[in-house]
Amino acid sequence: MNLAIASLADFVGVFLGFILTLLVFSYVLGDNPLFRLAAHIFIGVSAGYAAVITIYNVLLPQLIFPLIYGGEGETYFSIGMLIPSLFLFAKVTPIKRAGNWAMAILVGIGAAAAVGGAITGTLLPQTIGTINSIEPSATGDTTWANWLNAGIIILGTISTLIYFHFGVRSKPGRIPKRFAFIEKIGKIGQLFIATTFGVLFAGIYLAALTALIERISFLWNFIKEIGLQLLASV
Amino acid sequence: MKFKFRAPLATAIAMSVGLVVLSGYFIPAAEPLRFILLRVGMVLAAVALLVGVINLLSVHIRKMADKDSNSWNSFILVVALLATLGIGFYDMFKAYMYGNPNFEWTNWIFTYIQRPIETSLMAVMAVSLVYAATYLLRRKMNYLAIGFFFIVLLVLLGSISLSMMNFPILKDIRSWIVHIPAVGGARGLLLGIALGTITTGLRIIMGTDRPYEG
Amino acid sequence: MAKNNCPMCGKPNPEDREVCQFCEARLKPLVDSPAGDEDTSSLSPGSAPSPMDTGELERTLPVWLQDARGTTSPEEPSPDSSQEEDWLAKFQDSPDSKKAEPPPITEEGDQDWLQRIRALEAEEKNSEKSAVEKSIPEEKAVAPGSETVSGDDLPDWLLEMEGEETGEELETPQASPEEEAPMETTASPFGEDAEETSFDDDEALDWLDEEAGEDDPEGAVPGEDLPDWLLEMKGEETGEELETPQASPEEEVPMETTASPFEEDAEETSFDDDEALDWLDEEAGEDDPEGAVPGEDLPDWLLEMKGEETGREPETPDTTSVEEDLEESASPFGEDVAEGLLDEETDLDWLDEGESPEEEMPDWLLEEKASEDVEHPSEDEESVFISPFSEEKKGEIAGEDIFADDLPQWLSEASDEELAEEGLSGKDLDDITPGELPGWVEAMRPVKAPSEEDSELLDEEEYVESSGPLAGMENILPAEAGIIKAHKAAKQSFKLKVAESQQQYVNLLETMVANEEKTEAAPAQPLISTQRVLRWLIALVLFLSIGFAFSSTQEWFSYPFHQEETRSINEAIQALPEASPVLVAFDYEPALSGEMNAIAAGVIDHLMLRGTYLTFVSTSPTGPVLVENFLRTTQAQHKYIHGQQYVNLGYIPGGAAGLLSFVVSPQNIMPLAFDGADAWKMQPLQEIKSIADFSLVLVITDDADTARIWVEQVQPNLTSTPLMMAVSAQAEPLVRPYYEATPQQVAGLVAGLPGGTSYEQLIGRGGLAQGYWNAFSIGIIAAGVVLLISGVANVVLSQIDNKRKYTEVGK
Structure with a gap:
């Protein structure tokens, strides 16, 4: 893989990328101003970029253009969306509360979408999937190993859920405690959670390792293609 | 007792809007109204992103006035943000005026500034994760920590195979861990997340939680 | 020789001595103890506790119990006892304070509108007669304070309420227009001015003094002076029979003004800590004119309080002394407590007995009465006292526990339970033998010796009415102001009693919290550690x-063997016809573009090899440019042209909600492509009405939450279209359950660099993933x-x- 430098702008960009990569890598030596400089550049650029894309890709075609060029229905609809949008800007002014109702629309829609999705997309299908894992007709595998594995999956699912059950029975004069049964199942759940988190940790490391490989690859190519040439010319 | 009910209009709006959108999942007749609301919500989400950017900008402009060491960083951030915005608006202008929608300079900023920094941050994380794992047993050595440590080791080493030296047992163990107990635990976590989402969402729809107040 | 043990010091005294020769405490009560004294005398403090060493046990007591013991111990008066004595002393001071702080609501302006109200009411109720006159024919109904008031100044709802209440059930007495002050003062607690007045402790109670000092001296507490709710209640109880004497229209005003507690302004009044307790004072003010409640009905805790206040321990629950207690200490707890105790007819017996002549009043009471006599010299002659608890009404009121509902549940329960459990009521004390009590309990029990002050008031039985038409009659409720004077409720000390150990805990907690708030500077690490x-x-x-x-250049590591989930996605793509519309979501952050590009390269390569029409979307703002970057860097060999072979729709904002709207109607939500062209003009996309019309949906993501949102919002809306995913290694564990589920929610999965590498192997084309594999393995x-x-x-x-x-x- 090469750096694909086709123009001066690309060359400058690659050089800038090389410098910025080194600035961030300096964090390995410890937190330092160079790393913080790169981090703040990143925050500013990413926020600006997101704003540009949002304006260009969403607000102009969805809100502004229909207002100017749209038909009657589109115009009214755009006005209807424009009013809460403008009130939403009140959130960054001293009259924050004026934007509450517009924010309420956003929150209400988001909450309902999340609830509906969780019910129809995760809760019901995953519950059915758990039940079906021990149903031979569903899996088509009736070996003892499959039964054992299905049992382990069910045990892991239930015990993990139970581990996060923090309901207690409180009696006067006693420290509130979970049911002994739930406590024991919860201990088993801890094992499954540790296993899942172990796999997750390994996955995050593998993802980060791939990013490191990509960056070292970039540095390697930069040194090979540009750095050595620069050194030679000097 | 005095019951203080704040933002009644906003609460009523959130509740009614939420109920309509939620009912659309189960009642087909509510679909048209739900679609209108979803479209409004989508545009409002985009506006909210802009509001967030403006807020970030104003906060760091204020911080620039402070005479501490961070004011310089805030200055850098503000310059980077405004420069990106300016270049983005220039590209937009070009796109609509001259029909050249390739966003050349915005993409340049993304490719050579944003992406290298973000990827490098992720790359540094690899070092930090290995460092954290080495300290895990030093900090706490119980059966869960030991189990976690060995799971990590097995999953990592089971992902590869040397050409000259293969350990099929390691791969099998890794495969079993990833496909059986990890799936059980992850399914429990997913169901827990779903239940938590439902609870939180219903609290908002019922007006118990009002995160839009401010 | 018979010995008489001192109730205070417990030492024996000769029987004929009235005061203890050792401590000068009174040995003989001024009145005979009520029945049951003989039995309860065994509990007198003079008797020695059983010789049990319970000192060790006390350490195990809870702190509050230790405190309780400390406060009840006569040897160690609690630090609050002084305050409680002050509490009593303030009764003496109250007249002065009343004078010092005149009621803020007595103004001429108020009189005018009240007169107008009265005039209006008089017209409305002119025709109705009062039956109270019949029931008490010998008593002349003369309202103490009245004036002509127009209803114009009253809010409509109040007039309506008044019309309903008074017009239908009651007819209020009329009074002469000269007597305005009491009306105003009864109006004062909730009148407009009072509402606007900030309720300081002292100010808030001024009206009580006025009400007692100006109304009551006139002796008349007719029905119209009672609050509406009380009148209404009476009306309900007695039905049509209960009618108040016919009175002049002016007298209706007190009723109206006492109805003012229900005015809006009063409700809107903000209650600060001190103000929140004003209702206690108000209710006390309303109670006291109606008479005190007999001590027999007092809960034990009130008796205890009395014991603590006086610092003396009564031998027995003294009925008559408690009557005075009620006037002083029960009043803070308002009519709910006091009237709630009027459960039985016998409760009102004390009314027949309790009289307190002036001669035997304490000095401060006499002073108070003298001062009020000066203020209202002619009232004794003019006013006629109509007792709300006169015989005719007594049964009606006492027949039912009319205030039982007004009592908070905890209070009624507590009083009942305490009486039952602790056995400190007169009857229950009889059943307790001292031998059954441990020493420390015996030492801490609340017992009280009669004081001189008590004994003077105990002689109320001998009271003879000295003024008014009832002059010369015995055993009637005294009309003098001093007797039924409502006093300002004492300021109760609400300071928390904290033990030393508790204080230590508090200090410790404060220290911990304070430390939490401090931001500790990160310890400076040495350069080389x-x-x-x-x-x-x-x-x-x-x-x-x-x-x-x-x-x-050497490859030490063999490529991973493809998994079943990788083969599924490969087979699905392989089965796609050419130019099939495929939706590809580029939902990853640039941070993981290194990994994601490598994972997705093989799959996208395969899709392009199949000649599918690719439609790219993203729920991340960086998605659109990532698409272009990806295509330029990894798929340049395919030379796909935007608009002809693929379309980049761009960014869908709104997370789950935005995605859901796209699922329902993609053409409406994303009408334009990222370059501004009409996205749906191309042939493969013209048929797309919903997301289910795509041949395949591929989600490329690095985040488990994003993957979950796609599964939740999109998958249920896909009928036969498979949902497949290429995910980062960090998202794989939480995506896999969707793939492993039966039925599958995710039909195929390429996870991590191993997945990407194996997919490239499957299609037989080397790519980015394979290029990274060596470094990845190392x-x-x-x-x-x-x-x-x-x-x-x-x-x-x-x-x-x-x-x-x-x-x-x-x-």
């Missing part, structure tokens, strides 16, 4: 090993080796630590 060196070493190992992998081995070494080192170090600890302990 063990941790830093370790971090550098790890970084060096990783960098060198990966760099070594890139420098080498990086894993490097990490594994570091972890193994650190694990062994940690075990060894912990063993060394343990040995060191053992040897230190051994030494």
